Amino acid sequence: MRFTQLDDWLTWLEQAHPTEIDLGLDRLRQVLARLVLPDLPPVITVAGTNGKGSCVSAASALLQAAGFCVGSYTSPHIQHYCERVQINAVPVREAAMCRAFDIVDQARGDVSLTYFEFGTLAALVLFGQQAVDVMVLEVGLGGRLDAVNIIDPDVAVITSIAIDHEAWLGNDRESIGREKAGIMRAGKTAICVDTDPPASLLQYADDIGASLRLIGRDFVIDTAPSENNPIPDKTPWRLIDNHSGVALSVPPVSLVSSSVAAAIQAVKALGVDVAALDLADVFGGLTLPGRMQNARFGGTPVLIDVAHNPAATTYLAQVVAARQTSGRVVAAVAMMADKDIAGSLQPLMGLVDCWLPVGLADVPRAASPESLAAVISASGANVTPFASLADALSGLNTGEHLSLGEDDLLLVFGSFFTVAAALAILAPDVTRVSSAGSLGEIK
Template sequence: MSIKSSESHCDNWSLSQWLCYLETIHNQEIDLGLARISQVAERLNIDLSFAKVITVAGTNGKGTTCAFIENYLLSLQQQVAVYSSPHIERFNERLRINKIDVDDQPWIAALTAVEQARAEISLTYYEFTTLAGLLILQQQQPSYIILEVGLGGRLDATNMIDADIAVVTSVDLDHQAFLGNTREAIGFEKAGIFRSNKPAIVGEPDMPASVAKHGEDIGAELLARGVAFNISKQENCWRWQQISAYSVYDDLQLPHIPLDNVATGLMVLTELNVELNVGRINQVIAQTKVAGRTEVFKGKEEDDFKGDIMLDVAHNPHAAKHLAQTINRLGYSKVHAVVGMLKDKDISVTLAELTTSVDAWYFASLSGPRAASAQEINSLVDELALTGNCFDNVEHAFTMAKNKANADELVLVFGSFFTVAEIRPLLVG
């Protein structure tokens, strides 16, 4: 459909004005459920049947899995869109088509259309912007659409779309207030994106029984790691194998992103029946890097810091464990960690994963109602015997860490998308 707007109270608003408005129109930031958004989607006649749709859920690894699939399809000259959240620097990052972020004007037109259609129905910021993103996709009609689940799966706004392939990258503890306190409960929520008689790919090596049971109950085509596909690691390369079809790709190079997520992406591409070969796989592995995921920058000459800076959005124990493994492998002489986190995260357990990898801690306060102050972080980690300095904001903590670090040392900035968003513009500008 063509997105049009008519006279309304929001005529001539900029995108930033729209986003401020959306923060005020629903009484809860997170309000899971498909009833309200599905009503508005029906009024808008949203239909993505023109494309192959892949929905990707998981505690961690969603963004990197989406990026690898996206890059491989683009290498085949396909038209590919990715919808994801949250963003790091600009809202426009949430929807890209052929690697180009959608500009303000299509977003404004789509948001206007959603506002007109919703009438009396209240929507969260995320639901509202998801509907707008789907309207843009309906207008642009790419061949492939990759939808990254925002939270959980079963009740996430993206799940109103019936995907051709559903993916669960990993299952671990996060967002327990919404998803449950066990891996089994969380696994069930993530498996809610599965569809009957459609591929349901699970990259989690230790799949909860709830995931398999739900797949079986609805008649999904479950393709789990260790059963449908597997990997084997060697010193400087790795192998991917589709077990049922005896397809094997040897001598794959080690990726910048987590290897597990490349392996899951390869299973998705196999189900899409696209051309796969070692040369192209390695080419895409080499080019796939994702902002804020173990992203490394060199210190700038003008500020006299010549060490490395790593940004990572890790905000739960599972992600922190992978981050620690990456840091240990790189072998820096000392690691200075700048940490800013939200108070609804499991802060002490997350930081515990990094206690043997980090030498100096710099706790930073974030802004907003969900933010933990530096002092709160410091008090939560007393039992870990961590000592660190407290700072009013992330930039001050980062500046101090750089001043203390030497050329052969690493300054690590992590703990939240908000934390990375404070520093990344200083490094890419």
């Protein structure tokens, strides 16, 4: 084995390939053909700009409740790499991950793989070893040329299509929609819960003969948010099949409702009788770390979220507005320099009273706090940059720059790195690594 410790593997993987992203499936096909894997179980593959994690989590929970052993693969992780590969919602052990990396390393020969490609193949190895009944796989970037698309899905899900990753996917929704549509397969079920799917996606589904089910056409979410509960995701709702007229009652879910609807449709497509499941039990405690996560900073409520593109921050702005904070909203943000920073921050400009742009010193792609501050200042907002989130929180804690109270809201958002830093400080026990090298349960 090249390494026996996971950290050593990950350090090596970060520099093992010339580029971080190298879209294409040819190299993967070569290595996959050399891996001795059992016959694949049914597969749900999830693509989309936002909402993929909610869909994977909901689908996995439904399948597990139906009695299946479920292998789920997501990315990126927040606090520990093993979060990416889970069996029945429990991350695999570090030792198992190291052995899977070694199997992939031996099989690849002289074929160079990216960090993500290596991890994807390792996940397939682990799922094969555990003989899972179903795999739920999250696309890393795009769809058509993403490593996950090396596996033919039985059900393809596309949660949303928005502008992101333009350098690889194109700078308009038609181009991006075509890339995400690439996970569809001829004669197989495809589900899209974007309310305005690009023509390119619809055309591709028609061209290959995929069985496409669309939100708004084939099924709808029927919900009536109350005056005191204006966020649809926090209220009970019904999922109505427009063809049969059958309505499924869904309890309040702490995930994106359209993604949950997509998960229900996907699981039904695999033959699961979702109506026979206790959905209150399935969804009752289902949450995702770093997605609309609540914490405390002293006596001040904190909202933490991974929103880092305009579509995600628009939804975040709706959530912040619905909270009707009586005091001030203070936002700490860190983002990657290649993102649409101005477009991502704009939806929150009218809601945030004070901005604290922070740096991510160990992340080369991160925008500097000064560059973030320049974008924010252009709108006339109150802004104070900090070298790190820890520095910003320290300043708040001492009251040197700003004092927070119980009526205020501290909003921390941006990249997964931002959220990881926030959770490490504000909620350090959210994910705990035991001395045995396995992740404990999400608390």
